[in-house]
Amino acid sequence: MEVLRIEGLSKIFGSGRLEVRALEDINLSVFPGDLVALLGPSGSGKTTMLLCTSLILEPTQGKIIFDGQTIFQKNGWSGGVDVRSIRREKMGFIFQAHNLIPFLTARQNVLFPLSLVGIKGETANRRVMELLEYMEIADRADYLPALLSGGEQQRVAIARALANNPRLILADEPTASLDTERGKKVMELLKKIAKENRSAVIVVTHDVRMIEGFDYVYHLKDGHLNHLVK
């Protein structure tokens, strides 16, 4: 079963002469373990697509099915769906600028999403250390983000995204603030996560050098999604 299925999704901002069609009839299916790259220049609709996929921005029309559950249909969120709890329990996010919470240590940053779903105490601590070791950053567990390098911060951010074993990981330009070598390492990690954890990973990027080995590559231009590579 698909982790994410998007059918005929459109997003229109404004109306009349000011109308902007940010996304137009988008169709996309992502399965567990899929590594998907979303390419496109600035203004192509990548961020809008990411916001709709992460259930932050309500589409204008179309259908979003997440993990077998219809989340959005025609022109509204499905009744009884708590999008924030879906994000909390089933999605992981990796950002361009790491976006670690600056007043929490690396350990606490990873612990935070666990605490949101009620995992506490020794179970939570064990899970945090497992993830930090997996990301090879356990020795920096008690450092504040400001004391970590860009690459280290991104690894902590990935560990945080993995904390709740998400079905889908959404990564927004995860290598943008890293040099090429560190960027490649992060991409390798994402591939590893997709294969080992069976989480679907969608990476939004404009850097074609970073998408080597991805299962699917899509190109977004003027709100239209084109399938490039399998």
Add this chain to the structure above:
Amino acid sequence: MDLAVYDLKLHKGRFIATIIGVGLLFAIVLAMNGLYRGNIYEGLAVINATNPDLWVVERFRGGPFNEQSSMPEYYHYSVKAVPGVEQASPFIYYTVERQIGGESRHFSIVGYDVFGGLGGPKQIYAGRGIQQAHYEMVAHPKLGLRLGDKVTLGLHAYTVVGLSREAVDTSGDPLIYLSLPDAQEVLYQKDNEEVRTQRERLLRSLSRQNSLTPQSAEKLLPALQPDTHIINAVLVRLKPGADRAEVARHIRKWLYFSVYTTPEEIQLMLKGRLAGMTKQLMLFRILLMIISVVIIALVIYTFTMEKVRSIAVMKLIGAPNKVIVRMVMEQSMLLTISSFLFGLILIHQTWRLFPKLVLLIPGDEIITFIVAVTGGILASILGLVQALKTQPAMALGGQ
């Protein structure tokens, strides 16, 4: 996970500086509370310490403390004759500024009938009460006097035979108790030069009257000297079972005096001399509380604004609003409560340094704390609105 505490740990320098700043404001609020209470306590201390059943004063006057009252001394005999009165004592009270120990000191003198009359000091913690008709005094320790010290007031020196801290005057200055004739003498007795000048002046004035020979003018002089047997009030103790209102009515109707009970005398002071300062202090308390709340609001708002991106990340990864509300509220409460405690400790360590009495009452502190916490909650609203308005999309760099 206590996000508020972790954030404050990271900004502990600013947090501590804010606590000190707001804490100082709270200390001033508490000091104002204390000064307010102290102002009332001291203003009423001599009334409460004297506490007769009735105060008889000059007609239409609110004396002897709120307004000057003057009456001949012998009127206390008339009051004594009123049915229901067990004891009626002459009482004199006035404020002076004299040299004591080489220093100019502001204080008040109480003159009373030392042989069993009302109005004297009830609690003497060192020495004894006045036992002689003349030249003895009971003093307040604030004057720095010790037993046996001699103080010159007017023409004579008075020996300190006792110390009492029971009462201060209505301005908070120390009290000295003297026998009634001594107090009258200190107040009215002129020095010899002034007596001679006054006699000359009177004599010249009388000599201008055609009907008077110089000899008869000379004979009239003693009768025309100003009377020094003046008192300010008569203090009354009623017989057991006597009707206070009835006795008061009788004195008003037949003796043409104003009569007040001690609670009425207190009300006269509260609505009169003490009212202005009391309102002033109340206004200061309110203003300072508002300033404290505004400062806390601005600090919390700044703290929240600095966390907007973190709040967006929290929302994006699914943190419910209650997590964010709790963080902002906790910071506000930590700031408010810590500042209040700092202010409370500070004022309890320093209240003795204030020149006026700072009377710290737990009830006032509890009320101030409740007002401060309420203010802290209100102050956090500004930050909360900002936090709740923050869009999760901000974390992705969009919207």
